[in-house]
Ligand SMILES: NC(=O)c1ccc[n+]([C@@H]2O[C@H](COP(=O)([O-])OP(=O)(O)OC[C@H]3O[C@@H](n4cnc5c(N)ncnc54)[C@H](O)[C@@H]3O)[C@@H](O)[C@H]2O)c1
């Protein structure tokens with residue numbers, strides 16, 4: 001009997017989409033469909049074929065199909081949406097809202113038809129608002145519509161802490177919650193190196209500098225690249241979320257989830273700690289915050305609300 005592999009569709013075959021497809025195949029998480037617009041069908045097929053031909057070298061077994069036809073995405077277990085434009089130096093993520101809302105909506109209308117049982121992960125920016133747009137266009141239950149920001153923001157935060165302490169990234173744990181913007185909330189009080197609170201290891205002014213660098217981490221890369229935004233760490237983040245779902249790992253991962261009362265917010269998609277497993281977001285952790293942390297979270301929640309208003313009118 002043939003073994004059915006997981007099927008993962010990545011919509012948008014640009015920098016993040018193509019990198020994600022390659023990393024998914026390298027981890028043998030399933031067969032990958034890479035989908036872009038009809039005008040880019042040949043380059044998309046070319047990227048997919050090139051990745052497929054790396055399989056014998058790297059030793060992975062995964063079908064990788066390039067396409068512009070949603071029929072090829074039929075029955076996907078996971079759909080990852082990276083379609084849309086990226087910002088350039090001088091722009092904020094919010095400047096992308098109108099263009100990307102149209103793109104995400106039309107992508108989701110197709111996904112709804114061909115993969116009605118899928119779990120959808122959204123990357124396109126401004127991602128909190130785009131996750132809201134996707135939720136409305138898909139009509140899926142909230143546990144199956146998930147935005148990516150927290151894995152990436154946390155990865156940046158932990159990178160800077162491990163550099164500061166000159167210790168392994170494996171021993172630094174922490175989390176960033178809130179919207180994917182310059183007022184996101186790295187939770188310093190819940191950050192540890194080797195089990196020791198970082199406030200005992202790093203002077204306060206250096207922690208503040210790390211927090212600020214984390215908040216503007218996306219812009220730092222945009223300025224360095226000059227014509228696009230980050231894609232290696234974003235792709236790695238999408239792959240971690242996909243793996244948690246497909247392997248039903250029940251990992252505690254920060255993701256963009258629909259809040260209905262948690263942290264005192266309603267009808268808001270924003271980054272919080274969640275448990276990711278076979279059913280997508282299986283739980284939202286409504287953790288205790290100090291007054292200062294809650295004030296910071298309120299600020300980022302307001303920013304996200306203002307962007308969502310642009311797309312909901
Ligand atoms: N949430 C995050 O943490 C995060 C991280 C990185 C990038 N992003 C965002 O992800 C998006 C993609 O970034 P990128 O660097 O891959 O950009 P990119 O320009 O390299 O790729 C985007 C791709 O989307 C395709 N596309 C556009 N409209 C489409 C449609 N209707 N259907 C299918 N494909 C379509 C384009 O043709 C292009 O190939 C941007 O909005 C960026 O801001 C978010």
Ligand SMILES: O=C(O)C[C@H](O)C(=O)O
Pocket residue numbers: 086087093125152180217218219221222229230234
């Ligand atoms: O910064 C961007 O525009 C892309 C992405 O959101 C990131 O944080 O790298």
